[in-house]
Amino acid sequence: MASKYCKHDKSREWYNRAVKVIPSGIYGHLGPAEGLWIPTTSWPFFSERAEASYFWDVDGNKYIDYMCAYGPNVLGYNDPDVNGAAIEQAAKENCTTTPSYKMVELAELMVDTVASADWAFFAKNGNDVTQAAIMCARYYTHKKKIIFVNGFYHGVSPWTQKLDYPGVIPEDVANNLYIDWNDINALKQVIAENEGEIAAFIATPYLHGNFADNVLPADGYWQQVRKICTENNIVLIIDDVRAGFRLDLAGSDHYYGFEADLICFCKAIANGWNISCLCGKDFLKSSMSGLSYTGSYWMSAIPFAAGIACINKMKKLNTPAMFREKGIKITEGLKAAAENNGFDLVVSGEPALFYLRIANDDSLFIHQDWVQEMVHRGIFVTSHHNHFINASLTDEDIKRTCEIADDAFKTVRKNHPECF
């Protein structure tokens, strides 16, 4: 098939302006450095508009977007129901001296929706609620140490970062303990070695880290973790910021058959309107109440209204089932395209958040080459992060994606004769 190669002249012009007034131009995961856009010349840097599963960059190129703003796009960009609720709320009030009653409505909806939730606490970003969860666990237990799973990502607070990260000092991470995923013996050992000192175990529902194939929980893993945490008075925190509502509207702990003590949501709550939420069990409610923890915009009404509309629509559509089905369809199509061209495309993680890796070499050069050929042709995927499905993704989008993938594989095959 013929594919138009995207050009990015205007993106570059905007970037050149950006670097003069913004540190690194675009910082964080949406930027070319942390986003790992290899080579950067193949990627758009700035967008102009978005609709459903697509966005258009400032050069007018259209992309089928499998990153979904790294998660927040769950129903489709500019969803009319969610945006309609937000606009209606905006006409009434947003950031006010006393919060809107919409906060109560959304809290009730969260508690009704999330199986393990007895209460809901709202903030803005995922990091706000992982931080809240850790503070709550420490306040409740009066202990310092936190167990992490190697390969974790829980935000950007210093305690979530690593010893060698810029701006982090050893004291920031002095109370962090690290174990491998799916390793119950390691969990038992670290608890024994730090008896009476551990406040919490924090993990994502499955290992969806970057740079590596994603790994699902082993049979019975979470049930054993739950039991061990309860026996040792360790608060079990699930960071569902990324996977939340994509596997199960009752929470990813529910999906894997256990109950977290605290569970963090963000990306999929309000289809891009800025809100995050920590849900918890009743026994932690008083501790949460005692924290000195808030923000200027955490009780703004527009995201509450958007969240109510979004969650209700996700329930109506049964989006987790939809994401699984679409995820399986797209990944099977991509694998077939790879196989047709002699590539070994490894798909890992949950289909709703599939992770891709071409295994023909151990350096990832071939994988990066294929990803950039995809982006060049208008399919926005990324090299070393899981992808996201949104509800507006059509069968036609999936079909086109697979056709383009085949074309991209053909080019990569031509570029890498040494592999064949």
Add this chain to the structure above:
Amino acid sequence: MTDAKTLAYINMYAVLGTLENLCALDENARAILTNKKPISICFDVKDGPAATITFKNGRCRMEDGVGPCDIRIPFSSCEKFNGMIDGTVMPIPSKGFTHIGFLLKQFTKLTDLLTAYMRPDPADLKDKRFFDISTSLMFYTIAVAIAQIGNQDEIGKFSAHNMVDGDILMSIKDGPKATICVRNHHLITVKKATDSPRALMEFSTIELARQLFDGQVNSVACIGEGKITMGGMISMIDNMNRILDLVGLYLA
């Protein structure tokens, strides 16, 4: 945030080790050694690094450890060795008093020349030849310092611990190249390109490399601008760059 032992390893392999490249790149350095008999100097630091530098036919070569040598200079501590490098400690040989003239004349001239390139007068950098040699020497020094920090510094070791095995190609386009070899979280720098990198990082021009070394431009912005190219096993680059952040602290 820095420690004397790591600094001693940097001073030995990354600073004195760059004499190899100085002699290769600069005819003035070679001229200092012209018509001189081959001679070797061993620097032996208690609880620290040891290396033997041989000057022969206008060339310089450093080998790890205490080897056969004409002059041997022991140091009772890393701090003392570091003091010699920054000029506050006078080295006293335990062997080779008859060769003391080389140490006081030719070797001192070479290290002074190296200092001129490594801490240049801004006016000298306007000369393209000087600029290229100075920047190339800085490149090699930094590349070797990465390995020393990854092996010795506590935070550097943490970064190295997160690196998978393989070779990282670090280069300036159309300029010097080095390979950081990672094996079981131990780092070795080889001052030439590998044929099979598992990851690579390339600076687009020698001028850009200089600006980066001097802290005049931001590396993250340069990645966005396409002036720094990365590829392959990016987690290796990511961790190497965390070590690279520490290089400036030690070489300041």
